[in-house]
Amino acid sequence: MNASTQDLSFSATVEGGAGGSRLPALNDWVAQVAALTRPAAIHWCDGSDAENEALTARMLADGTLHKLNEETHPGSYLHRSHPDDVARVEHLTFVCTTHHEDAGPNNNWMAPEEGHAEMDALFDGCMQGRTMYVIPYCMGPIDSPLSRCGVEITDSPYVVANMRIMTRMGAPALARIEREGTFVKGLHSIGELDPNRRFIMHFPEELTIKSYGSGYGGNALLGKKCHALRIASHQAKSEGWLAEHMLILGIENPQGETHYVAAAFPSACGKTNLAMLIPPEGYRNAGWKVWTIGDDICWMRPGADGRLYAINPEAGFFGVAPGTSRNSNANALASIQSSTIFTNVGVTADNQPWWEGLENGQTPVIDWRGNPYDPAKGPAAHPNSRFTVSAKQCPSYSPMAEDPQGVPISAIVFGGRRASLVPLVFEARDWTHGVLVGAAMGSETTAAATGAVGVMRRDPMAMKPFCGYNFADYFSHWLSFDKEGAQLPKVFHVNWFRKGDNGKFLWPGFGDNLRVLEWMIQRVKGEADAVETPIGALPAEGALNLDGITLDEEAKAKLFGFDRAAWEAEFASIGEYLDEYGPRMPQALKDEQQRIAGLLAD
Numbered sequence: 001m002n003a004s005t006q007d008l009s010f011s012a013t014v015e016g017g018a019g020g021s022r023l024p025a026l027n028d029w030v031a032q033v034a035a036l037t038r039p040a041a042i043h044w045c046d047g048s049d050a051e052n053e054a055l056t057a058r059m060l061a062d063g064t065l066h067k068l069n070e071e072t073h074p075g076s077y078l079h080r081s082h083p084d085d086v087a088r089v090e091h092l093t094f095v096c097t098t099h100h101e102d103a104g105p106n107n108n109w110m111a112p113e114e115g116h117a118e119m120d121a122l123f124d125g126c127m128q129g130r131t132m133y134v135i136p137y138c139m140g141p142i143d144s145p146l147s148r149c150g151v152e153i154t155d156s157p158y159v160v161a162n163m164r165i166m167t168r169m170g171a172p173a174l175a176r177i178e179r180e181g182t183f184v185k186g187l188h189s190i191g192e193l194d195p196n197r198r199f200i201m202h203f204p205e206e207l208t209i210k211s212y213g214s215g216y217g218g219n220a221l222l223g224k225k226c227h228a229l230r231i232a233s234h235q236a237k238s239e240g241w242l243a244e245h246m247l248i249l250g251i252e253n254p255q256g257e258t259h260y261v262a263a264a265f266p267s268a269c270g271k272t273n274l275a276m277l278i279p280p281e282g283y284r285n286a287g288w289k290v291w292t293i294g295d296d297i298c299w300m301r302p303g304a305d306g307r308l309y310a311i312n313p314e315a316g317f318f319g320v321a322p323g324t325s326r327n328s329n330a331n332a333l334a335s336i337q338s339s340t341i342f343t344n345v346g347v348t349a350d351n352q353p354w355w356e357g358l359e360n361g362q363t364p365v366i367d368w369r370g371n372p373y374d375p376a377k378g379p380a381a382h383p384n385s386r387f388t389v390s391a392k393q394c395p396s397y398s399p400m401a402e403d404p405q406g407v408p409i410s411a412i413v414f415g416g417r418r419a420s421l422v423p424l425v426f427e428a429r430d431w432t433h434g435v436l437v438g439a440a441m442g443s444e445t446t447a448a449a450t451g452a453v454g455v456m457r458r459d460p461m462a463m464k465p466f467c468g469y470n471f472a473d474y475f476s477h478w479l480s481f482d483k484e485g486a487q488l489p490k491v492f493h494v495n496w497f498r499k500g501d502n503g504k505f506l507w508p509g510f511g512d513n514l515r516v517l518e519w520m521i522q523r524v525k526g527e528a529d530a531v532e533t534p535i536g537a538l539p540a541e542g543a544l545n546l547d548g549i550t551l552d553e554e555a556k557a558k559l560f561g562f563d564r565a566a567w568e569a570e571f572a573s574i575g576e577y578l579d580e581y582g583p584r585m586p587q588a589l590k591d592e593q594q595r596i597a598g599l600l601a602d
């Protein structure tokens, strides 16, 4: 126990861990938060099994968790959220910087004093009768120089249980925080779960997050989007690194060489799937292996050799359940057979978790709201239902994911959900073009955020909801990596979602995406042929291995072709988009857009 905690003007029981820290700045902040929120008890999380068991017992007793079938899914639980609290809320998410322009047109903005006042009014007394949990966590391997720490204060034991899986949480993180003296401060309360009293606010200049009124992952597990993307992207800009919405995977060829690839796809657009790819049979037999490093977030920094080295700051997966099956993602399915928290899925008569696309021959009887399943009333699982599971349970999890130095990146891939126009794959000609390819990304919206689904919007580098500062400055930062001595990855763009005239996907996707990755790695090594077009280099006929799959003429034309007139219109729209950022948009990027628009017009 420490002096500041004892100084509280009201009484709260202090429990757990050491009941305080050796860092006065942390104790003082906890005391201030307790004085504002007035919890009945303060619990310092140590991350131990005993602590987790006690919390789980509490959540089973109060209905926060439901035990699933112990025989088929040992140690696994179902959580049903409030039905209005099932996804990220971009319209309620703010970046509060001193100057409005620093947040940019890509963010909702409020002045920091106003943001604090708004939030502190919500937090006033909000934890009365509840326990306040103090969660020290580390994003990244505990001994990595690339990792960063934070402390989340929350009144939700569900958040504690999820943070325990998604981050390195508890005593070792607290020890690192005490040693370093700095940490990101995240304050969270589920409040009344009222959509009208809900805000997710970021104060990047103060390394502070305040989140109120939601228990949903991206809004409430503050280590994830709030810290590892919005706050970290801001820190990364000033410290010379990158915090990105990217998966990281390793591709081992039959010669035993492994290349690491980082890929940015928007929410619910295939990162988890690609990260856990299972090679098609022919590749498997030949000795190809795919290793998972991360499925959502990537922190990258130039190493002494000029290459970019990446770590996955997370320790678990918060993955989309619907569509996960033995066929689409056997590694994910194997990972979630035990010790998993399922959120908003349906259940079967024998109490197993169920979702659309599970394809295991079973049927749901209860839907995600806890009502008897009635197909007329919608899906059994919410389209954005999720599983939370430790990365260590994934059969393809790479031992290199724990390497404090990170892995060297050979290729960066951008991609979106584009039913038309965009071919299966193309390669940027250099870094500047690659940055433009990322900046120009478009994708159809998904159920990962509240709002309309299937609407095409610009989502640069899949960071539209997550960049903690002005996109114009972000693109300048990306461009700045191209300097003397840099050994930058090649940049590619992919589209697994191109549709034919019948509205069906033209590319088989999933495991077969390895064919595209193989072409990329051959390009990195200078071993595969390509056809130059104004938008970039496309695979030459025969350069991409299509053995074992059949594509009809329409598919071949659309997946590997390039429609000049349609791209000319796309580039006009990209130009307008860049102009929305005014004079802060780097000239080099505008010049690159002009260069390609000129080639298309020729």
Ligand SMILES: Nc1nc2c(ncn2[C@@H]2O[C@H](COP(=O)(O)OP(=O)(O)OP(=O)(O)O)[C@@H](O)[C@H]2O)c(=O)[nH]1
Binding pocket: 265, 266, 267, 268, 269, 270, 271, 272, 273, 274, 295, 296, 318, 319, 320, 322, 323, 328, 448, 496, 497, 505, 508, 509, 510, 513
């Ligand atoms: N057609 C097609 N769909 C795919 C492919 N890979 C993934 N998907 C679909 O993408 C959706 C799920 O994507 P995930 O991998 O869970 O999404 P994610 O990018 O990890 O998303 P977040 O966790 O929200 O950031 C499901 O609808 C899948 O069916 C593919 O290769 N082809």
Ligand SMILES: O=C([O-])CC(=O)C(=O)O
Binding pocket: 088, 216, 217, 218, 219, 224, 225, 266, 267, 268, 296, 318, 448, 449
């Ligand atoms: O943040 C979340 O809740 C899930 C996620 O990965 C995303 O939406 O991109």
Ligand SMILES: [Mn+2]
Binding pocket: 245, 266, 267, 268, 296
């Ligand atoms: Mn994500």
